[in-house]
Amino acid sequence: MTPYRQIRADYDRDSIVVYQAYHREIAEPTIRAGRFVEPFSWGRMTWVKPSYLWLMGRSNWGTKSRQEHILAIRIKRDDWERALSLGVLTSFESKTHKQEENWRSQFEDASVHVQWDPERTIHGKKREHRSIQVGLSRAIIRDFTDDWIVDITDFTERTRKIRSLYLAGNLKRAKDQLPPERVYPVSDSIVRQLGMDY
Incomplete structure (x- = not known):
């Protein structure tokens, strides 16, 4: 059974892929510039x-x-893990934070916010287990855009292809086009800090 909170991603020895969705005015200049x-x-x-x-x-x-x-943004693993180490959950949890006042103070000062949301199936249905979102604040966003990124890939056409296959009833072919994602290992300290299950 998949743990309730677990990071799953497309990654290699040095980098990890994260995704974002943008409108044309931001995506097109970004893709051209890399x-x-x-x-x-x-x-x-x-x-x-x-x-x-x-x-x-x-x-x-x-x-x-x-x-x-849809942009697939490959960033350095060292920087991703640095972001996780700075992360503070977006809501108080008694098992993770000793006191609500401590959490609130940490949250207000945090440069990185972390939220766990229901993972989705290819059908769009919510799963029982959670997927991570990482919010990069103004304090760290320049590091992300200027130093962390290895490359940016336009995933829009691939996304349209997968959706077209799915809508045509070719579920296996659609799934075969999905990016590979597997469990991403993190340190015990990050597991505790972000209320994860491994």
């Missing part, structure tokens, strides 16, 4: 997700307004 450029905003929190199907559920396969372009 990095985030204006009008991307460095003044607001940006959320990255290693679960492709979670983002598909959120963006309805890139068909929701202003979420039409």
Whole structure:
């Protein structure tokens, strides 16, 4: 049985892929430049997700307004793990935080926020186990855009292909096109900090 909270991702020895959905005005200049450029905003929190199907559920396969372009962003594992080590859960949990006041103080000062949401199936249905979202605040977002990124891939056409196969009833072929995701190992301290199960 899949643990309730567990990071699953497409990764190799040095890097991990996270996904984001953007509207054309941000996605197209970013893809051309191979990095985030204006009008991307460095003044607001940006959320990255290693679960492709979670983002598909959120963006309805890139068909929701202003979420039409799907970007696969490969970042360095060292930086991803640094972000996790700085992460504070978005809500108080007694098993993770000793006192609510301590959590609130940590949350307000945190440069990274972490939220666990239901994982999705290819059908868009919520699963019992959770998938991680990592929010990068203004305090750290420049590190993300300027230093962490190995490359940015436009996943929009692949997403449309998978959706077309699914809608045509070719479920196996659609699943075969999904990016590979497997359990991502993290330290015991991060497991405790983020209320994870392994």
